[in-house]
Amino acid sequence: MEIAFLRKRNFRLEAEENLRKHRAMQQQQPATVAPPSVLKSTSISRLRPMLLPEDLCSRFLQTVEAQTRRNMETCGILCGIPEQGRVRVTHVLIPKQSGSADACSTTQEEELFAVMDKQELITLGWIHTHPSQRAFLTSIDLHMQASYQALLPEAVAVVVAPKYGESGFFRLSEAGLDSILRCRQADAHSHDGEVLFTHCQHIGLTTDYGVNIVDLR
Numbered sequence: 001m002e003i004a005f006l007r008k009r010n011f012r013l014e015a016e017e018n019l020r021k022h023r024a025m026q027q028q029q030p031a032t033v034a035p036p037s038v039l040k041s042t043s044i045s046r047l048r049p050m051l052l053p054e055d056l057c058s059r060f061l062q063t064v065e066a067q068t069r070r071n072m073e074t075c076g077i078l079c080g081i082p083e084q085g086r087v088r089v090t091h092v093l094i095p096k097q098s099g100s101a102d103a104c105s106t107t108q109e110e111e112l113f114a115v116m117d118k119q120e121l122i123t124l125g126w127i128h129t130h131p132s133q134r135a136f137l138t139s140i141d142l143h144m145q146a147s148y149q150a151l152l153p154e155a156v157a158v159v160v161a162p163k164y165g166e167s168g169f170f171r172l173s174e175a176g177l178d179s180i181l182r183c184r185q186a187d188a189h190s191h192d193g194e195v196l197f198t199h200c201q202h203i204g205l206t207t208d209y210g211v212n213i214v215d216l217r
Contacts (some may be wrong), residue, residue: 022085044079047154047202049086049126052078053211057160059169060092060127063213068162070129072099073129075128077112078156079121087154091212101132111216125156135161135168139189139199145197146180156200169200 003079006193064074065103075097080089093115106113116123125148128141137157149172159168172180176196 004010006068009055019143023145048082049087049157050154050170050200050203051088051206052156054205054207055210056089056092056127056211057158059211059213061160061162063092063215064129067099068073068129069205071101071131072127073104073131074099075104075106075126078117078125078158080125081121087124087213088211091119091121091214092127092211094215094217096217102138104128106191108216110200115214115216122152124152124154127158127160129159130159130163131167132163133161134164135159135166139185139191140187142176142180142191142196143171143183145170145209146177149177150181154202156203157197170197171200171204179201 060076062067062078074094076092076094078089078123079091079093080087081100091113094212095112096108097104097106099105115121126144130136138161141157141159145155145157148157155171157170159166159170161167171193177192179191179196183189
């Protein structure tokens with residue numbers, strides 16, 4: 001059984017293109033409002049609210065600081081519990097992995113499942129760093145998020161970009177999910193003419209509790 005973290009190659013040109021589209025989307029819409037194409041779908045209204053601890057990104061960055069200093073990308077799995085019509089992120093599980101400036105590949109994923117089974121956690125999304133890039137979803141990230149979102153519509157992709165002091169909470173748009181699931185391309189590539197991802201509208205941050213970091217590296 002394998003977690004959907006895919007090995008990346010150098011994608012500087014593709015990253016710049018996706019970032020350009022993301023910035024254009026931000027200029028057209030306030031950062032807290034999804035594009036009209038997303039709002040017109042009924043998926044947003046059907047999503048259960050997701051609660052995340054406010055210290056999620058800062059704690060994750062502290063834990064992976066050594067890798068970030070070496071310009072290495074690091075990933076983790078967001079886990080938690082369903083409760084009273086919503087879902088709550090309580091844990092970040094960091095698997096054994098190798099990485100580079102734009103790559104992250106996990107190993108021994110069975111250790112993750114053992115922790116999740118023992119603590120009765122479900123997968124709610126994923127988090128990773130962009131050590132030298134801004135916070136957005138690359139084409140490889142888009143395919144990653146599609147695998148999570150296809151299984152759990154509320155799944156969130158958190159990208160932390162410490163060099164620029166940015167953190168993003170993203171999900172695929174309705175059109176984006178359909179497009180990515182149909183795509184059979186591998187490695188870095190672009191998708192033209194579509195708003196593929198947006199800022200999450202179903203999440204909330206809380207100081208009522210802190211995140212639990214389980215570092216399995």
